[in-house]
Amino acid sequence: MDDGDFSETEEVSTTLLRKPNLELRKLLLFKAYKTRWFVLLVLCLLNCSNATIWITFAPVADQTAQYLRVSLDRVNYLSLVFMVVAIPLSFGATWMLDTLGLRITLILGSWLNMFGAIIRYIGSAARADAEAQYGAVMLGQTLGAMAQPLMIFAPTKLAALWFPDHQRATANMVASMANPLGILLANIISPLVVRTSDQIPTLLLAYAIPPCIVCLLATVGLRTSTPPTPPSASAESAGSEPFIQGIKLLLTNKAYLVLLLCFGSGIAVFTCFSTLLEQVLCVKGYTNDFAGLCGALFIVFGIVGAGVLGLYVDKTRKFTEVTKVNMSLSALACVAFSVVSLMPQQKVAVAAVCSLFGFFGFSIYPVAMELAVESTYPVGEATSAGLIFVSGQVLSVLYILLLQALTKRLTESPLSTCGDAVLSWKLPMMVMGGLCALSSCCFVLLFHTRYRRLEAEQQAEYQAEQRVTASGGECDAPSD
Numbered sequence: 001m002d003d004g005d006f007s008e009t010e011e012v013s014t015t016l017l018r019k020p021n022l023e024l025r026k027l028l029l030f031k032a033y034k035t036r037w038f039v040l041l042v043l044c045l046l047n048c049s050n051a052t053i054w055i056t057f058a059p060v061a062d063q064t065a066q067y068l069r070v071s072l073d074r075v076n077y078l079s080l081v082f083m084v085v086a087i088p089l090s091f092g093a094t095w096m097l098d099t100l101g102l103r104i105t106l107i108l109g110s111w112l113n114m115f116g117a118i119i120r121y122i123g124s125a126a127r128a129d130a131e132a133q134y135g136a137v138m139l140g141q142t143l144g145a146m147a148q149p150l151m152i153f154a155p156t157k158l159a160a161l162w163f164p165d166h167q168r169a170t171a172n173m174v175a176s177m178a179n180p181l182g183i184l185l186a187n188i189i190s191p192l193v194v195r196t197s198d199q200i201p202t203l204l205l206a207y208a209i210p211p212c213i214v215c216l217l218a219t220v221g222l223r224t225s226t227p228p229t230p231p232s233a234s235a236e237s238a239g240s241e242p243f244i245q246g247i248k249l250l251l252t253n254k255a256y257l258v259l260l261l262c263f264g265s266g267i268a269v270f271t272c273f274s275t276l277l278e279q280v281l282c283v284k285g286y287t288n289d290f291a292g293l294c295g296a297l298f299i300v301f302g303i304v305g306a307g308v309l310g311l312y313v314d315k316t317r318k319f320t321e322v323t324k325v326n327m328s329l330s331a332l333a334c335v336a337f338s339v340v341s342l343m344p345q346q347k348v349a350v351a352a353v354c355s356l357f358g359f360f361g362f363s364i365y366p367v368a369m370e371l372a373v374e375s376t377y378p379v380g381e382a383t384s385a386g387l388i389f390v391s392g393q394v395l396s397v398l399y400i401l402l403l404q405a406l407t408k409r410l411t412e413s414p415l416s417t418c419g420d421a422v423l424s425w426k427l428p429m430m431v432m433g434g435l436c437a438l439s440s441c442c443f444v445l446l447f448h449t450r451y452r453r454l455e456a457e458q459q460a461e462y463q464a465e466q467r468v469t470a471s472g473g474e475c476d477a478p479s480d
Contacts, residue, residue: 032231036162038221039102040171043158044178045214046106046151050113051182052189052207053120053144054082058275059190059292060203062282062418067197068137069130072279073404078141079275080400083393085145090390093149097157097382098246101225109150110211110218116143117208125201137204152179152389156369156381164231165457166314173310173366180299180362183274187295191288246379250387255375255449258442263368264391265439266327269334270361271396272403272432273298280425284344285415294354301355302362309363317454319371323364324444330361331433331440338433342426344415377453399435403428 057064061075068075096105116139123136155175159168186207193203250256277298278291309326313319333356340349369385376384407423416422 031227031229032162032164032167033227035227036171036231039158039162040175042214042218042222043106043151043154043175044181045210046110046113046147046218047175047178048182048185049117049207049210049214050109050144050148050151051179052186053113053117053141053211054079054148055183055186055274056120056190056203056207059187059278059288059295060194060200061278062288063194063197064200067124067200068134070134074134076275076400076404078138080397081138081141082145082148083271083396083400085142086149086393087390087397089146090149090153090386090393093153094380094382094386096150097153097386098380102154102158102161103222103225105150106154106222107218109147110215112143112147112150114211114215116140116145116147117204117211119143121201121204121208124204149386149389153382153386155366156373156385159370160373160381161226162231165454169314169366169370170310172370173306176366176369177303177306177362180302184296184299184303187292187299191292246383247387249379250376250384253376255447256372256384258447259368259372259375260388260391262327262439262443262447263323263364264388264395265435266330266361266364267389267392268395268399269432269436269439271392272399273334273337273357275400276403276425276428279418279423280341280429281350282418283410283416283422283425284342285417286347286350287417290347294351297351297355298358299362300358302358305359305363306366309367313367313370317451319367319374319451320447320449323368323371324447326360326364326367327440327443330357330364331437333357333360334436335433338429341429371449374451374453375449377456399432403432406431 057075057078061072064075064078065072093105096108118140120137120140123133123140126133126136128136155172158175159171163171189206190203193199193206250260274295277295278288281291281294282288305326309322313322333353337350337353337357340346340353343349369388372384372388373381403425406428407425408427410416410422410424
């Protein structure tokens with residue numbers, strides 16, 4: 001969309017935190033354009049399609065291992081590569097978002113996403129030797145992993161640049177929850193499509209079509225990184241610190257470091273849950289379909305919780321309180337899952353705990369990202385959110401490797417639906433629950449911060465009011 005199109009699609013929103021006199025309204029008039037919804041849609045579709053690529057194989061790990069003729073550990077590596085690749089590339093992604101802008105970053109991400117999905121399908125369909133076939137699928141996964149930071153860091157930047165202050169948390173929530181929505185779709189679609197191992201190529205073809213469509217939308221539809229006029233006071237005065245200086249400020253911000261480690265640990269626990277769910281449940285006789293249902297409930301309730309929290313914090317600005325309460329409740333749900341997942345014939349209990357874990361756990365993500373921006377302003381939004389994601393990826397790799405190392409092979413398991421390799425997950429699940437509880441307790445006790453961005457906006461509006469008063473109450477509304 002060209003800049004000339006904006007005049008036909010603009011909406012007016014007034015940001016006013018102090019007394020509502022007419023002159024101040026004119027001075028503080030910020031414009032929010034309808035085009036923001038298209039940019040948000042493109043980002044949502046990119047995050048969703050990328051998430052389906054990431055978690056494609058986890059719900060059908062046994063069939064994937066049979067088709068690719070590899071072990072379950074190597075199937076897990078197809079998901080683990082997203083964490084490994086994201087760690088070094090995340091710094092480049094944050095630099096791109098804060099320096100080159102949304103448009104270039106999202107278009108590059110869309111092309112990497114598309115090529116990764118296509119290569120996965122072509123590699124799986126060609127019945128070469130096992131190593132070549134697995135290598136081609138891994139190459140596609142790696143390209144998808146390279147695209148992930150370019151998309152997953154963008155919600156806070158998009159919300160800050162395109163949305164007024166009373167919609168920022170909601171916009172961030174919508175863009176962020178597109179990623180778990182993709183996980184949800186993969187947990188539903190993968191078990192439905194793959195009834196036998198020979199259907200793996202069909203599954204990868206189905207997952208290759210959406211990235212192609214989204215790539216076209218991003219390439220053709222995204223014409224600018226920012227709207228012609230800012231939607232809020234902080235967007236108007238967006239003077240983010242230089243990238244290196246921003247990193248230094250983050251590493252000396254005590255509140256941010258607590259958030260970085262504690263919430264990064266939470267991200268790692270959720271990653272372990274999504275990656276290992278099917279392998280944990282099958283030992284006790286639960287089918288792939290049921291594991292997919294539990295994964296779906298986890299995401300659905302997480303999206304519902306995120307929607308509720310996004311609207312709530314947009315109205316109340318209680319970022320810290322909401323995050324602390326939900327992290328505590330999600331830790332309780334994680335501990336409950338580590339217990340009930342080890343019990344056979346407890347479908348209702350397992351499904352209920354997965355739902356609660358998603359409702360309290362996944363819903364924290366967009367609020368915590370906004371909290372990171374509030375506690376570190378004026379550091380760039382992508383930088384502050386990006387480092388937390390890097391922390392989550394590093395800890396995800398460590399946690400998955402740790403949990404896999406703690407498993408023990410069972411000589412017999414009459415209830416198992418896992419196939420050849422039957423592992424005991426009792427100790428790993430207890431460790432996962434303990435890690436989640438520890439990070440939540442540390443966050444509740446140690447995290448305290450000011451809301452720097454909101455304070456800066458209030459200060460800017462106070463100064464504007466003083467200028468209006470000094471000039472006798474006469475000012476012109478800003479031109480379009």
